[in-house]
Amino acid sequence: MKVLTNIQDFPVLSYPIISVGRFDGVHKGHQNILKKMNDIALEKGGQKVVVTFDPGPEEVLFEKNKDEIKLLSTLEEKIDLLEKFGVDYLIIIPFSLAFSHTTSFDFVRTILVKQLHIKEFVMGYDNKYGYDRSGDFRLMNKLAETYHFRVTEVAMEDVRKFNVSSVRIRKFLNEGNIAAANKFLGYPYQMSGKVVKGNQIGRTLGFPTANIDVKEKYKHKLIPAGVYMVEVLVKNKKFFGMANIGYRPTIQMQKHELTAEVHIFNFNQDIYDNIITILFIDKIREEQKFDSVKVLKEQLAEDKRSCLSAIENLN
Numbered sequence: 290m291k292v293l294t295n296i297q298d299f300p301v302l303s304y305p306i307i308s309v310g311r312f313d314g315v316h317k318g319h320q321n322i323l324k325k326m327n328d329i330a331l332e333k334g335g336q337k338v339v340v341t342f343d344p345g346p347e348e349v350l351f352e353k354n355k356d357e358i359k360l361l362s363t364l365e366e367k368i369d370l371l372e373k374f375g376v377d378y379l380i381i382i383p384f385s386l387a388f389s390h391t392t393s394f395d396f397v398r399t400i401l402v403k404q405l406h407i408k409e410f411v412m413g414y415d416n417k418y419g420y421d422r423s424g425d426f427r428l429m430n431k432l433a434e435t436y437h438f439r440v441t442e443v444a445m446e447d448v449r450k451f452n453v454s455s456v457r458i459r460k461f462l463n464e465g466n467i468a469a470a471n472k473f474l475g476y477p478y479q480m481s482g483k484v485v486k487g488n489q490i491g492r493t494l495g496f497p498t499a500n501i502d503v504k505e506k507y508k509h510k511l512i513p514a515g516v517y518m519v520e521v522l523v524k525n526k527k528f529f530g531m532a533n534i535g536y537r538p539t540i541q542m543q544k545h546e547l548t549a550e551v552h553i554f555n556f557n558q559d560i561y562d563n564i565i566t567i568l569f570i571d572k573i574r575e576e577q578k579f580d581s582v583k584v585l586k587e588q589l590a591e592d593k594r595s596c597l598s599a600i601e602n603l604n
Contacts, residue, residue, distance in 0.1 A: 296382065302406070307339075309341075310322075320374060336377045350389060496586075498551055499551050500549070517532045573595055
């Protein structure tokens with residue numbers, strides 16, 4: 290997949306099939322759109338092109354609350370997922386206040402037609418575009434007649450099977466319903482990062498952890514604090530473990546910043562500076578402040594027993 294951050298670099302293609310959207314999480318609804326694009330590409334010998342935005346509209350139009358905006362995927366994760374699902378070209382348009390005033394007519398005429406030379410547009414039944422989200426399927430059909438391209442609408446039952454949406458997945462994650470969130474995503478909710486040196490407190494408690502740096506990378510990703518049963522991908526191998534996402538309120542620290550640490554079961558390797566991926570399976574409990582480190586240690590032992598018991602039930 291070729292990733293373009295300047296639309297002027299987009300090459301002339303024989304049959305560009307385009308879809309536009311935030312594609313947050315690239316969940317099953319998005320995957321149905323991508324599948325439709327793939328079907329058309331196989332039939333017409335075309336190229337699959339996704340147009341997305343970074344930063345996203347939420348971060349620009351609601352700037353006062355931008356630190357509170359939580360998404361399902363980082364830009365890096367979105368790129369990886371779109372590549373996995375067979376997209377040929379990804380165009381990332383910088384979203385700005387000025388760009389937000391682009392009318393639906395100008396968006397189609399200037400960007401899709403004049404710059405991308407669109408042959409076919411694939412959209413969900415509720416896809417909106419242009420200033421004030423005024424563009425819809427009906428308008429796209431009219432513009433398609435004028436500018437001689439085809440429009441394919443992915444039906445409601447295909448985009449929202451079982452009411453799949455990014456909003457609903459976020460709700461599941463906030464509720465700790467990881468199984469439902471993963472079902473709607475079509476893959477395990479996850480986060481990745483380089484293993485860095487922590488304060489070694491987990492080791493003194495008998496639960497050594499791999500710590501990954503998440504403070505900036507996951508600033509806008511939805512990571513509800515808590516203790517989770519997880520799988521960990523290390524050097525292309527999977528291990529079970531339990532992860533703590535949060536602020537470690539029991540430990541005395543000058544500043545409690547967001548941390549992600551995972552205790553990997555039956556594992557004793559030096560993996561500093563390695564990239565690992567945490568795959569979330571279930572939420573064990575909320576993060577909480579304990580009266581002492583001793584009580585914390587006892588709770589961690591109970592958390593591990595809960596995880597191991599759940600793992601046995603998986604097998």
